Every structure is written in C-alpha cells, then in structure tokens.
Amino acid sequence: MLRIGLLTSGGDCQALNATMRGIVKTLMTNSEEPIEIYGFEDGYQGLIYSRFRVMTPADFSGILTRGGTILGTSRTPFKRLDIPEADGVEKVPAMVHTYHKLQLDCLFMLGGNGSTKTANRLREEGLNVIALPKTIDNDTWGTELTFGFTSAIDVATKCIDDIHTTASSHGRVFVIEIMGHKVGWIPLYAGVAGGADVILIPEIPYDMDNVIKTIEHRMETGSRFTIVAVAEGAISKEDAALSKKEYKKKLAERTSPSIVYDIAKEIEAKTGRETRVAIPGHTQRGGQPDAQDRIFATQCGVEAALGCLRGEFGYMIALRDGKMCHMPLEDVAGKLKFVDPQSDLVREAKALGISFGDE
Numbered sequence: 636m637l638r639i640g641l642l643t644s645g646g647d648c649q650a651l652n653a654t655m656r657g658i659v660k661t662l663m664t665n666s667e668e669p670i671e672i673y674g675f676e677d678g679y680q681g682l683i684y685s686r687f688r689v690m691t692p693a694d695f696s697g698i699l700t701r702g703g704t705i706l707g708t709s710r711t712p713f714k715r716l717d718i719p720e721a722d723g724v725e726k727v728p729a730m731v732h733t734y735h736k737l738q739l740d741c742l743f744m745l746g747g748n749g750s751t752k753t754a755n756r757l758r759e760e761g762l763n764v765i766a767l768p769k770t771i772d773n774d775t776w777g778t779e780l781t782f783g784f785t786s787a788i789d790v791a792t793k794c795i796d797d798i799h800t801t802a803s804s805h806g807r808v809f810v811i812e813i814m815g816h817k818v819g820w821i822p823l824y825a826g827v828a829g830g831a832d833v834i835l836i837p838e839i840p841y842d843m844d845n846v847i848k849t850i851e852h853r854m855e856t857g858s859r860f861t862i863v864a865v866a867e868g869a870i871s872k873e874d875a876a877l878s879k880k881e882y883k884k885k886l887a888e889r890t891s892p893s894i895v896y897d898i899a900k901e902i903e904a905k906t907g908r909e910t911r912v913a914i915p916g917h918t919q920r921g922g923q924p925d926a927q928d929r930i931f932a933t934q935c936g937v938e939a940a941l942g943c944l945r946g947e948f949g950y951m952i953a954l955r956d957g958k959m960c961h962m963p964l965e966d967v968a969g970k971l972k973f974v975d976p977q978s979d980l981v982r983e984a985k986a987l988g989i990s991f992g993d994e
C-alpha cells in the first residue's frame with residue numbers, strides 16, 4: 636500500500652486541481668501497489684488539525700479545467716510556525732504527528748514561497764515531502780515557471796484590453812493595479828501583452844516625473860489615452876531610498892487602499908487629464924486555467940508522482956532551461972525570483988516605447 640497526502644497551501648490559483656489530477660492519475664497508472672489518498676483540508680491547517688478526506692481517483696476526475704482547489708487552502712506563515720495556534724496546538728509537532736499517525740509515505744505540497752519553507756522544515760523533521768511550484772506571481776526561486784502564472788497573465792491582459800476601449804472613448808488615463816506585492820512578473824507580462832504604455836514594478840523604482848513626461852508626450856503626439864499598469868508593490872525611487880523601517884512606517888500611514896489611487900491623483904493633477912483606476916484584483920486568481928497552465932500543472936504532477944514512485948523525496952519540481960527537474964528544498968526554500976531589470980523582455984519593452992518610469 637502506498638499512502639500519500641495532498642495539500643494546497645497559500646493563495647489559490649487556477650491550476651491547483653489540474654496538478655493534483657496529474658499526481659493521482661500518474662500514481663494510479665504506474666504504481667504496482669494500491670494507493671491510499673489523504674486530502675488535507677485548507678492547507679497546512681488540515682495537517683495540523685488532522686482534518687482530511689480519504690479520497691478516491693474519482694474525486695480527481697473532471698477537475699482539469701476547474702479553478703481554485705477542491706481541498707481548500709489557507710496561509711500558515713512560516714514566520715509564525717513556531718508560535719502555537721490560538722488554542723495552544725504546536726504546529727510542527729502536530730503536523731509530524733498527523734503524518735505518522737496516517738503512516739504516510741509521501742506528502743505532496745502544492746504551494747508558493749512561504750509554503751515551501753514550511754515544507755522544507757517538515758523535511759528537516761524527517762518527513763518525505765515533494766513540493767510543487769504554485770503561484771500566480773511566478774516568484775518562486777529555482778524554477779522558470781510556476782503554475783497559475785500564465786492564467787493570471789491572461790486575466791490581467793484581458794482587463795488591460797477591455798480598459799483600452801473605454802479609455803480611448805473618453806480620452807482618459809487609466810491606472811490599472813496588477814497583482815504582485817514583491818515582484819512584477821504579472822504586470823510586466825500582461826503589460827506587454829495588453830499594450831500598456833507605462834509599467835511600474837517593484838524591481839524598477841519609478842520617478843513620477845518620468846511617468847508624467849510619458850503621458851504628456853503621448854497627449855502631444857495625438858494619443859487620446861494612456862494605460863499605466865502598476866504592480867501592487869510598485870515603489871518610487873524616493874521610497875526605495877528609505878530604510879525598510881521608514882518605508883513600512885510610510886505605508887502604514889498611507890490613507891488610500893492602494894498606491895494606484897495616489898498615482899492616479901498625481902497624474903490627474905499634473906496633466907489635467909481625467910484619470911481613473913481599475914483593479915482586476917482576485918479575478919487574476921480566478922476562473923479556469925489556460926492551456927499552458929494545464930500542461931505545466933500536469934507536467935509538475937506527473938514528475939512529482941514518478942519521483943515518489945522512485946522513492947525520491949525532499950525537493951521541489953522545477954523547470955530549468957526548459958527541462959523538468961528536481962530542486963533540493965533546502966536550496967529553494969525562502970528565496971524569491973525577481974524580474975531582472977536587464978532582462979530581454981524589459982529591454983524589448985523599453986525599445987518599443989513602454990516606460991518603466993525609471994528614465
């Protein structure tokens with residue numbers, strides 16, 4: 636008997652179910668032993684509190700195209716891993732206990748950066764863990780791609796597309812907030828795909844004067860509208876020069892719910908052009924996975940299951956140089972993958988005339 640646990644952790648994305656389907660189908664097709672499947676509810680919370688469902692292959696049928704996660708998810712911050720739950724339950728010992736109680740042979744963890752840190756901690760505790768790189772943000776270090784990313788790009792691109800027509804009709808500037816607190820992968824890709832005129836991302840601090848110059852230049856040269864795609868965590872050069880503490884204090888004092896409102900206000904005041912804000916928000920994590928995501932999620936699921944059947948544990952499935960591989964958990968845990976400001980796509984976007992507000 637092969638006994639496996641499955642959990643989905645952190646912010647959801649469109650391709651979680653497709654990934655789990657890939658794992659289970661591959662195990663069913665290739666295992667010489669019968670499989671027992673335990674699906675933990677709401678991420679690590681299910682492992683901590685021993686909340687699970689005994690599942691059958693039928694539970695994973697017909698979910699390739701279904702967004703979200705059939706198991707539910709939650710965030711269990713690594714920072715608070717050694718702080719007991721409100722009811723006194725010690726998280727790590729509780730998770731280790733559940734794993735052993737169910738006599739699991741392997742835990743498949745579908746999660747992003749924080750969740751991978753926790754997976755690594757469980758590995759250090761002696762559990763057989765395989766992590767699969769989930770996040771719309773594409774910021775997991777050690778892999779070129781994460782599942783969820785391409786579907787999120789599609790949603791954000793569609794939003795930019797749709798804003799174009801109304802921005803053009805009214806001759807307005809639109810500031811669109813795109814997900815990405817620490818990294819700018821979605822705004823960069825969706826910005827290029829959707830034809831944004833300005834893209835502001837955390838990795839490239841901006842100067843508002845440069846943004847205003849771009850908008851004014853467009854107005855002078857006959858463009859009726861301007862689209863500014865802004866990452867949630869976009870930062871000005873001035874703020875980037877602050878210490879971490881000073882910047883945190885400034886953020887805490889901000890009265891608007893998002894930087895996009897401040898940017899829009901300043902644009903309207905300085906250019907005299909009507910400016911509006913649009914926020915696709917969590918729609919970027921919603922809906923069906925796109926074709927590319929379904930393929931990559933399936934590849935991740937297949938590779939994880941095959942690794943498990945070979946008795947290989949303690950790694951994250953990754954795509955490197957276009958090839959599927961294993962990255963040791965201790966090497967990837969806790970590291971973020973940022974957009975390189977010198978990367979080809981940034982360079983090409985600039986060559987196209989897109990401003991990043993840095994020059």
Ligand code: F6P
Binds near residue numbers: 646770814867
């Ligand atoms: O990590 C995925 C993500 O969607 C980020 O892009 C976004 O900043 C954050 O999660 C939003 O978190 P929450 O769903 O907790 O509001």
